[in-house]
Amino acid sequence: MYPVDLSGAVWKKSARSAASGACVEVAQLASGHVGVRDSKNRSGPVLVFTPTEWDAFVGGVRDGEFDL
Secondary structure, X not given: OOOOOOOOOOOEEOOOOOOOOOOXXXXXXXXXXXXXXXXXXXXXXXXXXXXXXXXHHHHHHHOOOOOO
16 A cells, blocks of 8 residues: 545545435545545545546446446
């Protein structure tokens, strides 16, 4: 694991997020990585993904791989 600068991150929450606030926020980081955090705990931990990892995840979502 290596440090990633989160200071300039602009966090976005989906318009489909739950009214209860049970959702995540995503930020495109200056390094090219993607950060994901819990919207209820903005000072908590952040998951950081490489662009390749993020593309694979988003592709899986689009293809329905995670549908329940």
